[in-house]
Amino acid sequence: METEAINEELIARYLLDDLPEEEQARLEARAFSDREYALAIAAVENDLIDGYARGELSDADRRRFERRFLVSAERQRKVEFARALAELIPVVATEGAAQAGMNLAPTSWWESLKTSLKGLNPVFKLSMAAAAAMLIIGVSWLITETVRLRARVAQLQAERQMGERQEEILRGQTAGERARSEDLTSQLQRERERRERSEELARQLERNRAREGSAGPSIFASVFLAPGLPRGEAHRPKLLVPRAARLVRLQIGLEREDEYQSFRAELRTAQGQAVWTQDHLRPRQTRAGRVLNLVVPGNLLGTGEYELTLKGEIDPQKTEDVRYYYFDAQMKE
Secondary structure, three states: OOHHHOOHHHHHHHHOOOOOHHHHHHHHHHHHHOHHHHHHHHHHHHHHHHHHHHOOOOHHHHHHHHHHHOOOHHHHHHHHHHHHHHHHHHHHHHHHHHHHOOOOOOOOHHHHHHHHHOOOOHHHHHHHHHHHHHHHHHHHHHHHHHHHHHHHHHHHHHHHHHHHHHHHHHHHHHHHHHHHHHHHHHHHHHHHHHHHHHHHHHHHHHHHHHHOOOOOOOOOEEEEEOOOOOOOOOOOOEEEEEOOOOEEEEEEEOOOOOOOOOEEEEEEEOOOOEEEEEEEEOOEEEOOEEEEEEEEEHHHOOOEEEEEEEEEEEEOOEEEEEEEEEEEEEEEO
16 A cells, blocks of 8 residues: 555544544554554554653643543553653664764654664664554554444444333333223223212102102012013013002023123113113022012103113123013003
8 A cells, every 4th residue: 555545644533533433434444454554553653652752742632642542551551661762762863863964854753763773782672663563452452442332332322222112112002001091990980970870869769758658668560581582472571560669670580601790781662762771780699590680760661662681791891792681561550
């Protein structure tokens, strides 16, 4: 590679961590594939160390150098070595210049060092060669460590982004669960209010009966609805309801397979008009089998055909049809 293709100022900026990431990556890739370029980096690093030891760096470069190079004991030893060498080289260079009797043009620190070393003894030359090798190894380690740290930073950024996406998904799921919970709470509240109204109506009827001095039972009419009776059956159950009846009891028979813990009963006229609905009906065991007792205010019924739909309650939000019951009601004086 031609010498002029090596930009020492660019290398110095890289060593002082003063390059954009893209430029640093390009320079490191070239150093891995070009041994001469790696040696040039080591040479520029030597110049920086020497400049720092001689106090020739600018304030900004000095601060960058201290942040970059004075972070380990090994690099501090290199700086101390450069300081000691800076005190030795001027003496040797002066003696060589006096012997040659020539005014040489200014050269780089690296060229001056090579010229000065020519007159030194072999032991010192060997020591200097070992120090140069250590500097090259240090530069290689620095590049390798920088690449590794960048890869680690990229991995951490990817993990952080993944964590943020998972957190967003969890927030969405939490919001959905919260909305379902609020909807369920609202439904339970409505069911509770409807049940309380039904109970209050029954209590009111009892109070009215007591005020009128009636000594009879609170239920004046009752009918048993057997399971499996078809709608068109000519002899379906007949319910005789006195005009003065305040309450009517419907006893609903269950089959053995109707193993729900609670039921919902919906009473309608033959024309489909809703008359009465009651939830959370619990079955009672009798000699004839399991039955449900549904109590309906007597004033809601009139002469006509009625259909009762029985539904099994699976959970507070879900029911399924179990079976249908039919009966005729007739008002009497």
